[in-house]
Amino acid sequence: MLGLFVFCLVTGVVNGCTSCSTALNATLKELMLCKSHLVVGLSVSVVKSDKVLFVEGYSNDNTSVTGDTVFQIASLSKAFASTLLVKLIEEKTEYSLDTKIKTILRNDHIFNDSLRSEYTTVRDLLSHRTGIPQNNRIRLNTNLTRSNLIHRLKYLKAEKEFRGSYIYSSLLYGLVTHITEMIGGDTWENLVSKFIFEPLGMKSSTFVTTANPEKINLAQGYRDFYGDFHPVPFEFSKYYGELCGSGCILSTAVDMTKWMTFHLNGGKLSDGRRLISEKAFKEITTAVNTVPNDMYTYKYYTKPKVPVTTAISGYALGWRSGFYGGNRMFIHGGSTYGYRALMSWYPDADLGIFIVLTGNDPNYFIRQVLHNYIFDIYTNQTPYINSTATLCSFPQPWYDYTPNTKLNVTKSLAMSRQKTDYIGNYYNPAYGHIQVKGHEDMNKLTLIYGVSTFILYPKEAKDEFYGDSVGLTKYLFNFYTFRFDIECDNPYLEIPKFESMSPPVFQKSRDNANRALTIFNSGFDQLIFMVVLYAVAQTRTF
DSSP states (O other): OHHHHHHHHHHTOOOSHHHHHHHHHHHHHHHHHHTTTTEEEEEEEEEETTEEEEEEEEESSSSOOOTTOBEEOGGGHHHHHHHHHHHHHHHHOSOOTTSBHHHHHTOSOOSSSHHHHHHOBHHHHHTTOSOOOOOGGGGGOTTOOTTTHHHHHTTSOOOSOTTSOOOOOHHHHHHHHHHHHHHHTSOHHHHHIIIIIHHHTOTTOEETTTOOTTSSOBOOOEEEETTEEEEOOHHHHHHHTTTOTTTOEEEOHHHHHHHHHHHHTTSBOTTSOBSSOHHHHHHHHSOOEEOOTTSHHHHHSOTTTSSSOEEEEEEOSSOEEEEETTEEEEEEEEEETTEEEEEEEETTTTEEEEEEEEEOOGGGTTHHHHHHHHHHHHTTOOOSSOSHHHHHHTTTTTSOOOOOOOOOOOOOOOOSSOGGGTOEEEEETTTEEEEEEEOSSTTOEEEEETTEEEEEEEOSSTTEEEEEEEGGGTTTSOOEEEEEEOSSSSOEEEOGGGOSSSOOEEEEOOOHHHHHHHHHTSHHHHHHHHHHHHHHHHHHHO
């Protein structure tokens, strides 16, 4: 197979689809071998000019992966969310994408400031231009729902300019999900099934929120934890996918050929009928926000270091827009615990590519390079990734890259104060409740937030701890820092890793003893306190 692959590349005999697919199949088999430390399962599909040119699956474990194997596609769900909402708004309401969401939700105080509460539109949500940080860890809260999300948003401060910045937000696509359910009068899952999956014939596609993993051909997701694979519990994925429009869809390489063809046909079904109007399709695919140069493509896929530039410059509604080597491109990635996906489609080349894998793919070194290679061979161009060795070594020889190394944590340090000083309940109005409990080891604490549990180890810095995830979320989170302030008047816990731009602060709840102590600390209140104690004692005497 390798010999055939090299022959096709060197001699350029990739003119017909058979040669293209033969070369691609050989490449993917070699890739699975050289990337076995990162990838467990892989599924790929390619469409061009209304034809399915390639569908195949690969596996590095004992399970079978095919084009019909179900994977989480994570944030590729956002394009489904935008398509559905734009369709429902156009067909069932008098609203538009520029309707203020306060009008739809009948709520004048949605966000933390009056500017966003007053002026934010549907288009703003779909294009990530509110300037509000991601705050993704709210999704760990088991009490989070699509309907109560709106009551949390008002406590999240914006950090960037409204309509003048790009902050990617899965949380606000959760609000999109809620708005869609209000307009559609049904669950988001049912609406997607009715208005998208069924018309397109996506028969195997479903949702992490509703699917029974025992009854679908599901690829097990794996977390790469410093070179060791650990299965991601489906129960965790179900909690984390609650907001749905941000990333709850499960699909297959076969089904995604239909989704790609729908886009290449400008919003039409295979029989020529429109699923969405021409106007709606244009709205979805017109960039309205600018993507900054800190995207992965700018660092690793740009001339002059690499031969061909992959440029992502804009964000439309659920799609990033840009160019690959001068070819117009729409693209979106999806990354969640255990799964990595990428879909791209090229209107002028009439070509669509879908890749999904289980495991890890830092900086899209597998997905993006494969997309570029696949585009080249199916458009009769010479791939700049011109050998399996280059595919396996990327970003070398153009860039040096050092993978993250495991943090060396000392777990034997003593606490700087009594364990009881930290124990208690903590609350943040956006994130909800955190419980800090004792641990059988005198130098450890246990912290519980929603579906996640951490064992806390003291750091050298006073009142700071490393958190090592255990239980359902074991191996999913890597030594978060938890920072307490116990000495202030209102003790609190800060977790920088929950949101680096604006770390959430959880205030410690005062128990009865603390309340009594507070009363006792003032002169006049001390007298009242003694009177109350005397009255209680007299009552008990009788």
